[in-house]
Amino acid sequence: MVKPSCCDMKKGPWKGEEDVKILGYISKNGTGNWTSAPRKAGLKRCGKSCRLRWTNYLRPDLKHESFTPEEEELIIKLHAAIGSRWTIIAQQLPGRSDNDIKNHWNTKLKKKLTEMGIDPVTHKPFSQILADYGNIGAISRATTAPKHTAGTIRRDFKKRTFTPLTPPKTQPRSSTFSSPALNNYTNYPSHSLDLLSQLQAMTLVTEGSSVRNYGLFSQMPLANSSSTSACSSSYNAGPMAKSPESFSWHDFLLDPAPNQPQDEEDNSSSFSSKQQFGTPPMGKKRNNNDGEITNGYEVQHGSSSSTSSDGSLFLEAMLDQENDMFLNFPGLMEEPLY
DNA sequence: AACAAATTCAACCGCATCATG
DNA sequence: GCATGATGCGGTTGAATTTGT
Structure with a gap:
């Protein structure tokens, strides 16, 4: 039996009624199983699309107003430290999705830094x-x-x-x-x-x-x-989990x-x-x-x-x-x- | 008012990783 | 160890909107 692929599903912008359906499904069942979510919610979307809609737009904790200077500063600092790991950066900015931050970086912050004479990749003049x-x-x-x-x-x-x-x-x-x-x-x-x-x-x-x-x-x-x-x-198993002093x-x-002798x-x-x-x-x-x-x-x-x-x-x-x-x-x- | 150019941002795509059998 | 499906991530696209001429 051939499973319907994402290509067979509906694409494009979400309509209000679709949002209502997926919100209704999530309020009852939570966000555990995205594969079955669209079917159970009565949507002709793939699970991936539903998850994205939820995480980037429908989540109730999301802020929809523009970024504050403090948030921008934090994004820049985090980007300087870890690069474009938007999910991790988003975890430091409550109410912002990784997609939001990524878009803001690509459309605003990169340009700002460039205009300031700073390379947005290396964060150096x-x-x-x-x-x-x-x-x-x-x-x-x-x-x-x-x-x-x-x-x-x-x-x-x-x-x-x-x-x-x-x-x-x-x-x-x-x-x-x-x-x-x-x-x-x-x-x-x-x-x-x-x-x-x-x-x-x-x-x-x-x-x-x-x-x-x-x-x-x-x-x-x-x-x-x-x-x-x-x-x-x-992520606490990495080498940086050591104390800052070490x-x-x-x-x-x-x-x-x-081995040192080999160097010698x-x-x-x-x-x-x-x-x-x-x-x-x-x-x-x-x-x-x-x-x-x-x-x-x-x-x-x-x-x-x-x-x-x-x-x-x-x-x-x-x-x-x-x-x-x-x-x-x-x-x-x-x-x-x- | 009409059109073009620039900007924004939701959504898609491909790939990597994880979980399970 | 391998295959398969689910999930997550980051880069990119393109339609809608805004701004400039």
């Missing part, structure tokens, strides 16, 4: 992104090491723990959102190495969260505790961390990073001990021996170059406008 591209390009021109690929950077990245030393300058005005991890993420000081790191981390967080590692939100004290159920119950980016890396073997290979890079470009002295301080971040190496890895020297070269750039162009250190 366009000028800084351009400067960063230039910075990376300069290094790649100066050093044509075939071994130093993004993979090398990523390997080295795994060895480090990034901990902001200074508290964020700004806190979200909306008091419903006060995760230290998220604040660190959204209010970090801006500088170019971190753009690279942040882009990597953002990707990794995103990849990690795609397998339901939303531990980030398990940390969040939420004003509306009833809205936490989906987050805290499902927050470490390498927890989000997909590949298992390489790599270092003893025929390739010499010093030969490749010589002295750092501008020859600034840096503190290379564990727990070094770099542009406001504490960078904890996994092991002291890792400082000699070709990957970290590559990063050091990048850091030096970047430091010089920020000395020359201090405006790049400014916080995002919003």
